[in-house]
Amino acid sequence: MTAVDSALAARVAVANLASAARSRRRVPAGPLVGLLHEEPVEYLSYVTAARPGVPVPTEAVPGALRVLRAAFAVEGRRPRAELVDEANPGLVAAVRAAGFAEDDRFPLLVLDPADLGVPAVPPGVEVAQVGTLDEARRAKKISDAAFGLPGSAAKPPGDPYDGGAVVALLGGVPVATAEWTAIAGGVTEIAGVATVAEHRRQGLGSVVTAHAVLAAARAGADLCWLTAADDAASRVYQRIGFRRAATAVHLTDATA
Known part of the structure; x- marks a missing residue:
């Protein structure tokens, strides 16, 4: 991990915090911050670094987590943490030492939209930006099913700067989708990349990912990232121009 990549990891983490905080209640706790979402869906609420890119006094982590455990308990939530390892070296180890168990590590990839290689759209497939509430519902149904998530209400599309989605249509029927999150500091996350089961392994994931990047760039993003x-x-994402820059780490409170 080079110094340049460490700075890039911090930029991603700073932007992700700013973007996520738009739809969540912040609970400050020293070097950490809790982000509590109004929906009682476990993965939507989590703990993260309050100041990505700034050295963390690891001795302050246990006390911060005590504050956050109490705040999450009031809401009936089990504390989780989502961290960019290289943005705050030593923080993952400190959170583990304070009673959190590591669930998984994911490659975090970044892309300057200027470096995007747009794959060919398969014959018979059309890619469109989601523009109505009905289209948003249909796209969300695909991603919820792909990730085994409980269905929740889709939101009507708004200003693309605040995020959006694209869909791949086959015969007018949505078969794949990808979204971009609210842009913060020129940065957005490409998320919810999903394809209907019977249409997988046809390159549709790469297609909708690329078109989500294009839409985000039109809305003002100059850096896209995903896990x-x-x-x-x-490797699939790297084929369209993404490159690995950091590691995303997810943890869950093992004391709860």
């Missing part, structure tokens, strides 16, 4: 499920998925 890949594993190294195999990482």
Whole structure:
């Protein structure tokens, strides 16, 4: 991990915090911050670094987590943490030492939209930006099913700067989708990349990812990032221009 990549990791983490905080209640706790979402869906609320890119006094982590455990308990939530390892070296180890168990590590990849290689759209497929509430519902149904998530209400599309989605349509029927999050500091996350089961392994994931990048760039993003499920998925994204820059680490409170 080079100094340049460490700075890039911090930029991603800073932007992700700013973007996530738009739709969550912040609970400050020293070097950490809790982000509590109004929806009682476990993965939507989590703990992260309050100041990415700034050295963390690790001795302050246990006390900060006591504050956050109490805040999450009031809401009936089990504390989780989402950290960019290289943005705050030593923080992951400190959180583990304070009673959190590491769930997984994911490659974090970044892309300057100028470096995007747009794959060919398969014959018969059309890619469109989601523009209505009905289209948003249909896209969300695909991603919820792909990730085994409980269905929740889709939101009507708004200003693309605040995020959006694209869909791949086959015969007018949505078969794949990808979204970008609210842009902060020129940075957005490409997320929710999903394909209907019977249409997988046809390159549609790469297609919708690329078109989500294009839409985000039109809205003002100059850096896109995503987390890949594993190294195999990482290689798929690398083929359209993404490169690995850091590691995202997810942890759950083992004392709860």
